[in-house]
Amino acid sequence: MAVTYTLVKECPETGARAGVLHTPHGDVPTPVFMPVGTQATVKTMSPEELKEIGAKIILSNTYHLYLRPGHELVRAAGGLHTFMNWDRGILTDSGGFQVFSLGALRKIKEEGVTFRSHHDGSEHFLSPEKVMEIQEALGADVIMAFDECAPYPAEREYIKDSLARTTRWAERCRKAQQRTDQALFAIVQGGMYPDLRRESASQLVPLDFPGYAVGGLSVGEPAELMYEMLEATVPLLPKNKPRYLMGVGTTDYLLEGVKRGIDMFDCVLPTRIARNGTVITRDGYLTVRNRPYADDFRPLEEHCGCYTCRNYTRAYIRHLIKTNEIFGFRLTTYHNLYVLVHFMAEIRDSIINGTFPDLYKEFHARLGHKKEV
RNA sequence: GGAGAGGUACCCAAGUUGGCCAAAGGGGGCAGACUGUAAAUCUGUUGUCUCAGACUUCACUGGUUCGAAUCCAGUCCUCUCCA
Numbered sequence: 001m002a003v004t005y006t007l008v009k010e011c012p013e014t015g016a017r018a019g020v021l022h023t024p025h026g027d028v029p030t031p032v033f034m035p036v037g038t039q040a041t042v043k044t045m046s047p048e049e050l051k052e053i054g055a056k057i058i059l060s061n062t063y064h065l066y067l068r069p070g071h072e073l074v075r076a077a078g079g080l081h082t083f084m085n086w087d088r089g090i091l092t093d094s095g096g097f098q099v100f101s102l103g104a105l106r107k108i109k110e111e112g113v114t115f116r117s118h119h120d121g122s123e124h125f126l127s128p129e130k131v132m133e134i135q136e137a138l139g140a141d142v143i144m145a146f147d148e149c150a151p152y153p154a155e156r157e158y159i160k161d162s163l164a165r166t167t168r169w170a171e172r173c174r175k176a177q178q179r180t181d182q183a184l185f186a187i188v189q190g191g192m193y194p195d196l197r198r199e200s201a202s203q204l205v206p207l208d209f210p211g212y213a214v215g216g217l218s219v220g221e222p223a224e225l226m227y228e229m230l231e232a233t234v235p236l237l238p239k240n241k242p243r244y245l246m247g248v249g250t251t252d253y254l255l256e257g258v259k260r261g262i263d264m265f266d267c268v269l270p271t272r273i274a275r276n277g278t279v280i281t282r283d284g285y286l287t288v289r290n291r292p293y294a295d296d297f298r299p300l301e302e303h304c305g306c307y308t309c310r311n312y313t314r315a316y317i318r319h320l321i322k323t324n325e326i327f328g329f330r331l332t333t334y335h336n337l338y339v340l341v342h343f344m345a346e347i348r349d350s351i352i353n354g355t356f357p358d359l360y361k362e363f364h365a366r367l368g369h370k371k372e373v
Numbered sequence: 374g375g376a377g378a379g380g381u382a383c384c385c386a387a388g389u390u391g392g393c394c395a396a397a398g399g400g401g402g403c404a405g406a407c408u409g410u411a412a413a414u415c416u417g418u419u420g421u422c423u424c425a426g427a428c429u430u431c432a433c434u435g436g437u438u439c440g441a442a443u444c445c446a447g448u449c450c451u452c453u454c455c456a
Contacts, residue, residue: 246409
């Protein structure tokens with residue numbers, strides 16, 4: 001098996017799990033937050049910095065790397081790990097999210113999806129088979145089945161058709177798979193309809209994929225609705241396989257996701273808001289770009305052990321951001337990723353120590369609302 | 374000394390057949406958004422007030438006119454060229 005999962009401990013009070021994802025590029029303790037490096041780089045971070053932060057696995061993207069520089073070039077480079085000098089885990093998203101985010105530029109059919117390139121308008125056809133070919137050329141440890149991340153809100157009938165097609169696409173991906181050293185995860189869809197979530201899961205689970213993702217969430221719906229969908233989905237997923245909640249990455253969502261049995265998360269939010277002048281703290285967001293921090297000589301977050309907080313002040317970082325200096329984006333990105341990666345490690349420890357419910361209560365009181373610090 | 378060009382809001386800069394001008398557009402400032410990255414992006418806002426409405430602004434002073442950033446006269450200042 002390319003990638004296996006070991007369940008280390010499960011919180012008896014909640015559904016929280018501590019485990020290990022074993023990959024050809026090292027073990028990944030779970031629950032885990034995976035930084036996103038869409039174009040074969042986590043924007044502004046070097047691989048060395050990512051390791052320093054504690055990242056054990058990162059994301060990259062099929063659609064984007066297919067367009068540029070082209071998967072054949074990555075293959076010629078020796079695969080994504082070699083190409084980008086990252087010897088730890090990599091997961092590639094299938095392009096399913098681009099079916100959603102490039103909504104105006106694509107057309108969905110049973111056979112696959114026609115995209116008009118957002119670079120030059122050229123037309124490209126991605127099918128489950130093509131996506132598998134690309135992902136095998138890229139060579140990530142975990143690869144994703146081609147799916148449709150459906151929009152919210154969406155009609156029940158639309159979601160029903162979409163989820164069924166996503167299942168058929170997952171089967172086609174499975175059939176097209178040739179490499180045996182990559183784990184192909186299927187993606188549960190179903191929109192915001194609990195019964196359709198269950199329908200999707202019940203179609204995919206018997207196909208026995210090495211891991212399952214929950215997709216189509218965090219697309220604009222209220223938080224409570226997302227939690228409800230998780231509760232409808234996760235209990236149907238096999239306990240001995242990793243569960244991955246796609247596109248989720250605020251501290252409160254992470255905590256709530258873990259509580260409901262999720263093992264893996266990814267999100268562009270920490271890196272994106274970092275570049276837009278906002279940092280994540282244990283107590284909420286801090287928009288360090290704003291005026292009040294102009295002469296604030298404290299670190300971004302007191303007691304944070306990250307490189308940024310050990311060496312730089314809010315005033316300096318605000319200055320860098322305001323002057324559009326690259327180093328500013330690097331410092332905020334570093335901090336945000338550090339916070340999430342370490343938050344997950346802390347959660348994992350608490351699950352193993354049996355104190356997760358306490359940690360949950362503590363953070364539940366602090367999170368869930370945005371607050372300037 | 375002579376010839377010419379010009380002075381518009383925090384900065385740059387449109388606007389000079391008089392009204393539709395509190396005044397385009399940039400930049401800067403101040404906020405907001407961001408969740409499997411079309412994102413170092415996008416959106417809002419940026420004269421004053423008791424903000425619907427009213428008031429004071431386009432170098433300065435005076436004038437023409439129902440009405441002036443726009444027309445006239447004078448003053449101050451800036452730049453270019455020629456001596």
